[in-house]
Amino acid sequence: MNSTSTTQQQDLQNIKKLPILISLIIGAFFSILNETLLNIALPKLEVALEVSASTLQWLATGYMLVVGVLIPVSALLVQWFTTRQMFLGAMVLFTVGTFLCGIAPNFEILLIGRLLQASGAGLMLPVMMNTILVLYPPETRGAAMGTIGLVIMFAPAIGPTLSGLILQFADWRWLFFLVLPFAIGSIVVSFIFLKNVTTVTKPRVDVLSILLSTLGFGGIVFGFSSAGKADTTWASTEVYVPLIVGGVSLLLFVIRQLRSKEPMLDFRVFKFSMFTLTTIMLIIAMMTMFSTMLLLPFLMQGVFLMTTFAAGLVLLPGGLLNGLISPVTGKLFDKFGPRALVIPGSTLLVIIMWLFTRIDLQTTTTILVLLHVLLMVAIAMIMMPMQTNGLNQLPQRMYPHGTAVLNTLQQIAGAIGVALFISIMTSGQQSYFMSLTAEPTPAQIAEGLLSGIHRAFVIGLVFAVIALVLSLFTKRTKAPKEQFAASNSPS
Structure with a gap:
């Protein structure tokens, strides 16, 4: 083990893991909860914003699209920015997006807010998983990952029920206003307790790989998401065109990564x-x-x-x-x-x-x-x-x-x-x-x-x-x- 690795191990020995785990869980819980919180409110939004169901579908499709595009890029970002910078940046994006959604006067602003929320969620999940892998040795990692599993499965599960309860008594905007204080609280807790646990190596940025990754993963997610809409079929251009573009781009992306000495996403x-x-x-x-x-x-x-x-x-x-x-x-x-x-x-x-x-x-x-x-x-x-x-x-x-x-x-x-x-x-x-x-x-x-x-x-x-x-x-x-x-x- 080289001196840098040895120093990092010694630093990790002195880090208190529990506060870091708690700060990660708080942020992740509300960002993941947000994925299913809005689904049940779509019929009310259709009336309130005076848009069609197919237009509203972009609130879900756009969210999945941004998350699908950002997660592959996160493998590069976590090597360029510290744990604190990544997580706090993700939570700030999510919080700003939540606020925008809450005050949105029309569909366009609501969509922008959702995409900002998705940007935060897309960056947060890989940071959380990577931090757990670095902090906990394999013999005790199962329990830590199980705690993360609690968040990943529990949050989306209660989303529809919680949303239904809120909508029984309040306007749809409260789906966002009630999340907002918790998101701000997560930023405060993370700022106090979250430590840097990863090494910043700043590998070469391959712009072509980022472009191919975005087109590849984004095209596939968009194509399949479009196929799931009630008003489209597999023969619709908005289904097969993104799937073809995504498939070809993804193939080129994989080939480029396997040939690269410093791949953005290492398929090895x-x-x-x-x-x-x-x-x-x-x-x-x-x-x-x-x-x-x-x-x-x-x-x-x-x-x-x-x-x-x-x-x-x-x-x-x-x-x-x-x-x-x-x-x-x-x-x-x-x-x-x-x-x-x-x-x-x-x-x-x-x-x-x-x-x-x-x-x-x-x-x-x-x-x-x-x-x-x-x-x-x-x-x-x-x-x-x-x-x-x-x-x-x-x-x-x-x-x-x-x-x-x-x-x-x-x-x-x-x-x-x-x-x-x-x-x-x-x-x-x-x-x-x-x-x-x-x-x-x-x-x-x-x-x-x-x-x-x-x-x-x-x-x-x-x-x-x-x-x-x-x-x-x-x-x-x-x-x-x-x-x-x-x-x-x-x-």
Whole structure:
């Protein structure tokens, strides 16, 4: 180990980890909460801002697009700026965006505010993951990553319920005004407690790579997000043109990175077998999870005629439990390794997805709550243990690249999941209506929607089976020997 690395290890020994972890969690929680907080308010915004549903969709599409573009660039940025600079900069962007959204007099200002919020979120997640990897040695990293998992899963889960509750009693602007003091508080806490834990190396800035990355990841996220809209098909120019441009740009980007001595995003992380397996598993888990998080609201509101708030309440127990058990699965990972969690979790996922395909008009609300709770338990047993195991195999210099790759591909998996399952559901619904000889009755409309949802759940089941097969190849990884030679002191 060279003198610089030795000095850095000694510095890390003297850092109190808990205050840093808390400051990261506060900021991340509200930025991730914000992703799902607005979805349920779209019908009210359509009336308040006097814009169409397809125009409003940009509030969600634009958010995903900015996050998808920024995360790959974060691998470069974390080597140019300190931990404090990155995190505080991200939180300031998010806070300014939140304020703009709250006071927005029209759709255009609201969209600008959302894009600023997305800029903060896109920079924050990789910084948080990279900081955890640097601060915690592999033998105690599972518990820390489990705590992060609590935030990543818990925040979006309570978003729709919290949003529904706020909208029952207040104007849509309060969705932003209530977040604002917490965002400002996070900046203050981070300013006091957050320390620099990464080394600034300032590698060469490759402008062409940044351009190709933006076109590549941005084009793919935009294309699939557009395919998920109700008024588009896979043959629409706004779907296939961005996908083609994105695909070609991404291919050129990967080739350029593999040939570069100082890649912006180092795809050599895929030389590590468990990291590659982790990436595939996380994409499948994300798409399976999206299939249910997307389809269940359609099922509850379109088939069982629940209110938006009631549908949010049905999803709340699963989201809460997922968040609460993530730290537990992290500690179990540290003790028993990934196989003890990932294989049972994947098995449970297959069973639950099969049960989802058996849902009919007689299914009770209690059954829906139970199935969603078990689904969230299965996801918690798979995602953070796999992510921790895959990242543990990487050398420390590749942490920014590994976290950027995983976070980027999860965003793309989310966009693909939305588009894929919406199109499958719509196709199944149309097939059902074509089999009718007369205009569908309200009961038949519900049956048609249920038929489409069943088709989508079947595809979700296929993904779950693939995940189970892959889980059997999971092995516990070990970090390179030169890392963490000295044990970090407890917080």
